[in-house]
Amino acid sequence: MTIKVGDTIPSMKLMMATSEGPKEVSTDELFKGKKVVLFAVPGAFTPTCSMKHLPGFVQNAAAIKAKGVDEIICMAVNDVFVLGAWAKDQHVDGSIVMLADGSAAFTRALGMELDLVARGLGVRSQRFALIAENGKVTHLAVEPPGGFELSRAEAILEKL
Numbered sequence: 001m002t003i004k005v006g007d008t009i010p011s012m013k014l015m016m017a018t019s020e021g022p023k024e025v026s027t028d029e030l031f032k033g034k035k036v037v038l039f040a041v042p043g044a045f046t047p048t049c050s051m052k053h054l055p056g057f058v059q060n061a062a063a064i065k066a067k068g069v070d071e072i073i074c075m076a077v078n079d080v081f082v083l084g085a086w087a088k089d090q091h092v093d094g095s096i097v098m099l100a101d102g103s104a105a106f107t108r109a110l111g112m113e114l115d116l117v118a119r120g121l122g123v124r125s126q127r128f129a130l131i132a133e134n135g136k137v138t139h140l141a142v143e144p145p146g147g148f149e150l151s152r153a154e155a156i157l158e159k160l
Helices: 027-031 047-066 080-089 105-110 153-159
Strands: 013-017 021-026 037-043 071-076 098-101 114-115 122-125 128-133 136-144
Touching: 021 027, 021 080, 021 105, 027 105, 037 047, 047 071, 047 080, 071 122, 071 153, 080 098, 080 105, 105 122, 128 153, 136 153
Parallel strands: 037 071, 071 098
Antiparallel strands: 013 021, 013 098, 037 128, 114 122, 128 136
């Protein structure tokens, strides 16, 4: 079942890429008592994700946070080391929390898995973005396959 507006973010543990290395973090820690923008990409270092999706959020991070957002989270079904390297490559510099869902457990709990096994990529996340307040989803934008209009930073900024 896919998460929807009004639902609560599932309580799970994930890995976060930090400048000091991998850190375990709970979704409760990330979302409780906060206004959060979470966007998910099919994979770090993939074309649209690296050329458009993450860069848009990096460029608009200050404007998004100026709208009362406490955290901007980028999630991918990659390991935490890949997300750490991607953050460095994309000059994230701490403006965005890089959240690794290495086994796609959180992605499955959200109902956002994308089966790319036939393409040799395994199970990934659909491209989507959500806004949550105190752990409750207030906005959800899921892209159709190949889409990149609903979940881009500028579109989310308009919804805040």
